[in-house]
Amino acid sequence: MLSVRWRAVAASVAFGMLSGALSGCSSDEKDGDGHRKAADVRLKQPVKAPAPFDSRKGWQVTADWLPGMQPFPYAVSARSQTVAYLEREREGRESAYVLRARGAVGGKTRWTGKSWKAPALTGGQQPSAGPPGDAEPLTVPRVTLVSDGKREYFAVWAYGERAKDRLHETRDVVAVAFYKVRASGDAVAPISTATVPAPPEDPQVTAGESGLLIADPDGDDASSVDASSGRVTDVTDDIGPAGTADGDDAHPGGIPTASGLVASRGRGGFGLKHKWDSKKVTPPGVRAVYRKADVDINEGIYAGRPNGTIVDRAGRHLIAAWDPMDDDEADNAESLLAVHDTATGRVQATVKCPDGASFMTEEAEETAWQPPTHGVLSRNGRYLASGSLLFDLRSGKGRCVSLGEDAKTISLRSVMDDGTAYGVATSTSDNDVPVRVSAAEGKPHALPDSTRTPDQTAGSVGVFVHGGQDTARLTVLAPNNGS
DSSP, rough: OEEEEEOOOOOOSOOOOOOOOBBTTTTBBBBSOBBBOOOOOOOOOOOOOOOOOOEEEEEEETTTHHHHOOOOOEEETTTTTTTEEEEEEOOOOEEEEEEEEEETTOOOEEEEEEEEEEEEEOOGOOSSSSBBBBBOOSSSOOOEEEEESSSSEEEEEEEEEEESTTSSOOOEEEEEEEEEEOOOOOEESSSSEEEEESSSSSEEOOHHHHHHEEEOOTTTSSEEEETOOOOOOOOOGGGOOOOOOOOOSSSSSSEHHHHEEEEETTTOOEEEEETGGHHHHHHHHSSSSSOOOOOOOGGGBOOOBOOOOEEETTEEEEEEOOOOOOTTTTGGOOOEEEETTTTOOOEEEEEOOTTTTTOOOOOOOOOBBBBBOOOOOTTSSSSEBBBBBEETTTTEEEEEEOOTOOOOOEEEEETTTTEEEEEEEEEESSSEEEEEETTTOOOOEEETTOOOOOOOOETTEEEEEHHHHHHHEEEEEOOTTOO
C-alpha cells in the first residue's frame, strides 16, 4: 500500500530542486532513426555492495530533475529481469513523463513508453517547510509492478487535480496508465488508462494481481482499476477499514486479485467474497473467533469478533497476523504470522514472534529517493521477505529475525533465490546498519557500515537506489561470479 503522502527521512546528503532531464539525455534529443535517444548508463558512481554483487560491473542512471526528498519512480520485474523508470520529458502545470524499460542485465533499452501527462499538483501537494521526517506530499508519479505470476504490467500513476474538459471544474484524481512489461519498440502506448476520482483524504494505492486499489484509510471510498481494460469499479461495499478496532498496524482496504478483492473487514477477519473466508483458513493452533474469555475492551477485542488481520502482501500471497489465544499465558505474549494464498486462503507458512520482537510487516520506513516497501518475493518464488519476517514457502517455515527488546528494528527489502535477504536495522536515535539474513539460519548479521544493501533483486542482479552530491541514482549491479 502506498500513500500520496510519505515520510521522507533525511538522506546522507540533501539536495534541492533541480531542473533537467535524466542525466545524459535531453527530452528533445533523437537518434538517427528518430527514436528518443538513450541516456549514458555507464557505471560512474561506485556502490559498495554485498559480496554476491560485482560493484564494478553494471549500469546506472541519474534523475537530476527529481525534487528533493521524493522517491525515485521505478519498478522491477524479477520474472522478466526488467527495470522500468520514469524520465521527465517536460516540466509544467501538467508535467509529461516517459517510461523507459531496460534489461536488468546490461541495461539495454527494451522499450520506451508514449509520453504521459500527470495531473497538475493540488494546492495541498506543495512541499512542507518542516524538517526532514515530516510527512511530505508526493509530487512525482510512481511506477508499480502489477503481477499475477503470469501477466505483468508496469503501472504509472499520479495524484493531482484535473478537469474533465474546459467546461468543468478541476477535481482531485488519481490518474494511471498500464504498460505490458514485455512490450517492445518506441513510444509504446499504454494497454489501458484510467482517471479515478480521489478519496477526500490521503488516498492509499495498493497494487495487486489484477490492477490497483485506490481507497481512503477508513475504507469509506474505494475503487479498483483493472490493468487489462482500465475498467474502474466501485468496491466500497466490499471492504472495511483496517482489521483492528483502531486501524493500527493493518493493511487497509484490500488486495486486487484475478478473482476479486481480498478484503479486510472492519470487525476483524478478511477474505475473498464468495470464495473463501479467514474463519475457514485459520493456521494450526489458532481459533477463528474470540471467546468471551478473550475480551479486552482496551484492545478492541470482544466475544465473537473474527481473528486475523492482513498486514502485508507480496505477489499472490498475503501476510496476516493472528492472535494464538492459547490458554498458556506465556504463549499469549506471542503473535503468529501466516502467509496465505490469495486465491484460496490456504496457509503456506507460519512463524511466531515473541513478545517484544517487532515483526513490522507494515511498510518499512522510507529513505530519501527510496519509496516505502511491501513484502517481496525471490525470483524463483520460494522465499518471501516482509519487514522483519522471512519465510520459506517450500518448507512452510518462517523466521522472525528481530532480536527482541531494545534491538533495532530490522526491515528486509530484498531476497535472493538462495534465501539470503538484505535490509537495514533502523532506530530513531542512531544510524541505520546494513544487515544480511539467511532463511536457513534466521539470524541477522551486520555488514560494514559502508555497505549498501540492494533495494530489490532480479534473480542474481541487485538494484540499488541512492543519492549522490545533488541527485538520485538507480544502480543495477551484475552478480559477482567470483564470490
